[in-house]
Each structure stands twice: as structure tokens, then as C-alpha cells.
Amino acid sequence: MGAVKPQDLWEDSADAWAAFVEEGDKNRDLLLDPVMLRVCGDVHGARVADIGCGEGRFARMLAKRGASVIGIDPTRGLIRVASRKAGSPRYVLARAEEIPLVSGETDLVVTYVTLVDIEGYREAIAEMARILRPQGRLVVANLNPFVTARMTGWHKGTNGEYLHYPVDDYLEERGERIAWRGLDIVNYHRPLSAYFEAFLGAGMILRRFEEPAPSRQAIRAAPGLAQNLRVPFFYVAEWQKGA
Numbered sequence: 001m002g003a004v005k006p007q008d009l010w011e012d013s014a015d016a017w018a019a020f021v022e023e024g025d026k027n028r029d030l031l032l033d034p035v036m037l038r039v040c041g042d043v044h045g046a047r048v049a050d051i052g053c054g055e056g057r058f059a060r061m062l063a064k065r066g067a068s069v070i071g072i073d074p075t076r077g078l079i080r081v082a083s084r085k086a087g088s089p090r091y092v093l094a095r096a097e098e099i100p101l102v103s104g105e106t107d108l109v110v111t112y113v114t115l116v117d118i119e120g121y122r123e124a125i126a127e128m129a130r131i132l133r134p135q136g137r138l139v140v141a142n143l144n145p146f147v148t149a150r151m152t153g154w155h156k157g158t159n160g161e162y163l164h165y166p167v168d169d170y171l172e173e174r175g176e177r178i179a180w181r182g183l184d185i186v187n188y189h190r191p192l193s194a195y196f197e198a199f200l201g202a203g204m205i206l207r208r209f210e211e212p213a214p215s216r217q218a219i220r221a222a223p224g225l226a227q228n229l230r231v232p233f234f235y236v237a238e239w240q241k242g243a
Contacts, residue, residue, distance in 0.1 A: 006119060006175065006186040007074055014077025016182030018055045026222035027233070028113075032141050033061070035212045035236045036112065039139050043067035046107040050089070051096050051128055052114025056082030059089040062110070072099055096124035101131045109138045113234070115195070116143050116187045119175065122198045129202035129241055138204060138239040144211065146170065147233050148189040154227070165231045199239050208238035 010017075021028075036058070044066030050059040053071030055078050063069045069089040073079055074096070082091045094100050096111075097120040109128045118124045128138055149170045154162045173194060175186045199206070211232035214225040227233075 004177075006117075009177075009185045010075045010117070011077055013183040013185050014075050014081070018078065018081045020181050020183070021055055021057055026218075026225060028057075030218035030222055031212050031214050031225055031228060032112070032234055032236070035210060036110070036139065036141055037061070037065075039208060039210075039236055039238050040108065040110065043108060047105065048108045048110065049099070049101060049106045049128075049131060051099065051109060051111045051124070052117060053082060053089075053091065054078045054114075056085055056087070056089055056091065058110065058112045059091075060085060060087040063088045067108070070101070072096065096120075097127060098123075099127040099131055103130050104133045104136075106131050107133060107136050109136070110140075111138075112141045113143065115140065116148060116189075117185070119186075119188065121188065121190065121195070122201075125195075125198040125204075126202045129199075129204055132241045134241060134243050136241045137207075138199075138241070140237045140239065141234060142195075142237075143187075144233060144235050145190060145192045145195075147231070148176075148187060162227065162230070203242050204239040205242060206237065207240050208236075210236045212236060 043062050046067045048062055048067040048069045050069060050071045053059045053073045056071050059069045059071040071082060071089050071091040072094050079091050079093050096118050109132055115121055146167045150166045150168045152166060155164050157163050171191050173190045175188045177186050212234055214228050219226045
């Protein structure tokens, strides 16, 4: 990665990310949204923090369901986009490793495919736990670590058929610079055990763990989602803070 700072890369990629989300991401729209909203449950009147809120898409969805939402993100360009959008969330420029909220302030914390972007994930998870009230919940969507273990994508046959998805160096924690759809950013790989140790070490209790599979309707709308039946790219977990 050289001397380039990952956060500087995100600043340079903010417009490309906002455009990508505006166009629509089938993985979010058809695969993850239904699961995330179901696991979050009834949020009416709840105090919610969206950590790594980006351009504010999911924060706005929760606000429309009656939650009082604060979005936290370290990227100025994305906070500017989020603030221009209609809706009631409040947005704060801050790192997940140093969340500027009072301990026990929130009922629910969500992080929607952002842990792969956070360098200090242990500190960030401890901060998410800190701002939760006792018995508060943390709902996580993230890339499955066997997907990030070797970010080369599917190996294909001579006719373009999907053969297998390679996994290598799984236990090695590392950041890897990737470029796609106009973005040039760093994603971080950690084994699932490292994430679980961080959550458990922060006093969190695992209540639910799912690897979302696309519905038949979703596959009809976006045939590429069928790949998730062979390799589930994402997981959704619900953690609860102890008393």
C-alpha cells in the first residue's frame, strides 16, 4: 500500500461510491436489505447509530421506519452527500475507532458492509459496544472472510462458466488495495475467528448468524445473485450487549 493512506483513497473515491449506490446495488437491494431490516426489527422510537453510514442510504431507511438515527463516517465527501439527501438522520464526521457518542446512548448499532473498510476493527467493535445500552443490539452485515481471503474473484472455465472461488492465506490479517467501478480503496481481510474474538471480548453475545441466500424472485430480477447459492458472499449477525 506504500505511503498512501486508506482514508485518502476513500476521499478520492467518494463520488464514485455515491454514484454506484445511486445506480442501485443488487446485493444490497435484493439480498441484504430484506435480511438487515428483518433482523433490525421494529425500530420505531429507537436510538440508532449507523457506523460507516457512507452516503446515508441505510440510515435513511431506518429513519423512515421511525428510528432516531445518527450516521457516523470518516469520509467528508460521503457525509456531504448524505447531508444533502432528504430525510431525518443526523450525520457526524468521525472514525469508527473513536465514536463521539456517550456510553450507553444507543439502543441499536448497525454496520452495513463496513468492517472490511475499517483498519482498527478491534477498537471500532469496542466502541460500538460502548455506545450501546445494556441489552442493546449490534446488527452487522459483512463480507464473508473466505471471500476476502483472496480478492481475485471467481475462476472461470474456457466458456466463461464459474468453476470455483479461490481461498488462500485465510488466517493472515491484511489490507489489500482494490479497484472497481471507479473506486480505488483498501479492503481488509480477517478470519472470522478474529472478528468473533473482538465481539466477544467487547462483552457481546451472539444471538443470530445468517448467510443470506437470494430468493427466486431476486434471481429472476438479477441472475448474477445466483452465485450466492454456491458461495455466500455475505453474512448478517446480531450481537447483544450484556447487562
